[in-house]
Amino acid sequence: MTPLETSAIDTEVVVVGAGYAGLTTAWRLADAGVDVVVLEAADRVGGRVFSQVTPSGVRVDHGGQWIGPSQRRFHALAARFGCRTFPTWETGRHAEIRADGTRVDYAGGAPDTGPGIEEYERVTALLDDLARTVDLEQPWSTPQFTEFDSLSAEDFFRAQTDDEDALARLALAIQGVWCAEPREISFFHVLFYLASGGGYEQLMETRGCAQDARFTDGADAVAHALAKSLGGRVRLGEPVLSLRQTAHGVEAHTGRTVVRARRAVVAVPPAVIERIAFAPALPVARRGWVRHSPMGRVAKVHAVYEEPFWRTAGRSGIATLYGDSPVGVVFDNSPEDASRGVLVAFVYGDRLDRWSAGTDTERRQGVLAALSAVAGPGAGRPIDYVEKIWPRTGWTVGGYECFLTPGGWTRHGRDGWREPAGLVHWAGTETASVWNGYIDGAISSGERAAAEVISALAAVGHLG
The missing domain is CATH 3.50.50.60 (FAD/NAD(P)-binding domain)
Structure with missing residues (x-):
């Protein structure tokens, strides 16, 4: 010794x-x-799964938090130990805040029309087609394995389209799932991961997909x-x-x-x-x-309110944000009984690098401005504000995955x-x-x- x-x-x-x-x-x-x-x-x-109670008494998940129907092993363990889940809140209109500040409200997985959407959907359909060729047990046996692994996701995307709005949508998808930028990640790894999770929609959507439900007592x-x-x-x-x-x-x-x-x-x-x-x-x-x-680069920021006021206005609290906002994605993370309102903001990749370099006040102002754009001016006055900047976390050094x-x-x-x-x-x-x-x-x-x-x-x- x-x-x-x-x-x-x-x-x-x-x-x-x-x-x-x-x-x-x-x-x-x-x-x-x-x-x-x-x-x-x-x-x-x-x-990398960590929940905590805020000063006002709300339990929030700082790390991994969702469970989907096809995640059978997780469901089996949860049932074995009696850990309850409840559906992720998605009722109401979602919001897309575009680079020019335009707000678009919509229902469903994405707006029906808008800048770059048609090209984005074409490329993501191609991703699913290619992901179906991946050998999950022996990935190196996948057709075009070496070719795909020599490319970054950005290389592939730019070879497919020069539509900058579509590229911005694809970039946010990469940021949201891998907490990285398209230039950083192997294109083959993107395909492997899509195949591993059951396809693009499974990873991105809520009901019936990876973000389907949350745990009553934390993940x-x-x-x-x-x-x-x-x-x-x-x-x-x-x-x-x-x-x-x-x-x-x-x-x-x-x-x-x-x-x-x-x-x-x-x-x-x-x-x-x-x-x-x-x-x-x-x-x-x-x-x-x-x-x-x-390891990916991400922060989760929870803002807690007396009630989920956006719900009474017909808003879901779910949003995607483009442009200069530090926040990329927002979800309603309120407790099951809605005894408080909670919005969670995700800050990814390069956005995290810029945002985390600010003072405490600057970081808070940036996030609350984004939440106000999503849920209205009341979002600027939380009763609790809690940041979890994962690259600063001692033994984990990032999130959610490498x-x-x-x-x-x-x-x-x-x-x-x-x-x-x-x-x-x-x-x-x-x-x-x-x-x-x-x-x-x-x-x-x-x-x-x-x-x-x-x-x-x-x-x-x-x-x-």
């Missing part, structure tokens, strides 16, 4: 990270009779239930500083504890993996994958995506084939990692 370490723990499997991936891994292992310890750097579980309620079921196996405030493979297994060092185990599962975002010193060093492919996987830069899949995907590195296995939503980037994907990745470990332990006679 290092001089600071005061205790040693022997177990069969050590799991690094207590987000949904790590907790699911541990839960599955424990259920199979495998002794497991979970080490979490933060003082809470849930990872981390299931994570807390999982952690409770694991009891003392979950150790908070224990950042893994190094992970060493030895002749006898693995050793995870946190600075105050060393955990010795037969196998390890690392269930943190790729962008966080470089904070851990591995011995021996990770394979070149895994290191390359990590370095091609930056994305692949051009060339990342081609150079490192086959051996670096989720292939174990000796006794070290990988979990996390970025390693999922279905609902990659979402909570459901994190859960499935934990199930896969647990199955890998159970098989490996059984193969050498260390199970059952």
Whole structure:
């Protein structure tokens, strides 16, 4: 042990990270009779899913918050632990605030007509066609894999259309889903992600799609239930500083504890993996994958009001904003009983870079101006105003998920995506084939990692 370490723990499997991936891994292992310890750097579980109560008593989700009908694993866990959901509010007219300040109210998924809409719909239909060719289990087997991965999303979009309004709509879609700019993300990764989630509409829309419902007690309620079921196996405030493979297994060092185990599962975002010193060093492919996987840039800002006043005016609170506004998308995030009104504003990518550099007052003024354009002047007078700027968050360093830069899949995907590195296995939503980037994907990745470990332990006679 290092001089600071005061205790040693022997177990069969050590799991690094207590987000949904790590907790699911541990839960599955424990259920199979495998002794497991979970080490979490933060003082809470849930990872990129985190809810908190505001001063006025409203619970808000700072990270991942929605669940869709086809996210079956998440639904199964929620049902298992009795965590209730309710439909996302979408009743009333949505708003589009265009670059020139024009406001357009509409019903349904998007305005029927407007600048760039026809070209936008043509290109997004093409995205769905191409996404249907993706091999989710062996992405490198996809037709035109190398060609698509050599392009950024912006390269592809500009090759398809020179309509700047359509390009702005496509850019907001990239920002909203990946918290990145079109120039930054591999076009193949966009196609893979669309295929993983069931198509463009599934990712973008509300009812029956990815934003269908929310959790009454916050989206981390299931994570807390999982952690409770694991009891003392979950150790908070224990950042893994190094992970060493030895002749006898693995050793995870946190600075105050060393955990010795037969196998390890690392269930943190790729962008966080470089904070851990591995011995021996990770394979070149895994290191390359990590370095091609930056975390998205996003802030969620909640403004709380005495009541959801926009509803009485026939407005849904859902909006998209173009132009100079720091805010890209707005949703009604009021509690199920509407005892308070809540609007949540999303600040993405380059907008976040500019907005986050402002003073507290400047940031607040920018967001409230956007909310006032969406919901009326009353939106400028909240009773609570809460920002969560994810790139400033200690152990997460961004949100909601990592994305692949051009060339990342081609150079490192086959051996670096989720292939174990000796006794070290990988979990996390970025390693999922279905609902990659979402909570459901994190859960499935934990199930896969647990199955890998159970098989490996059984193969050498260390199970059952």
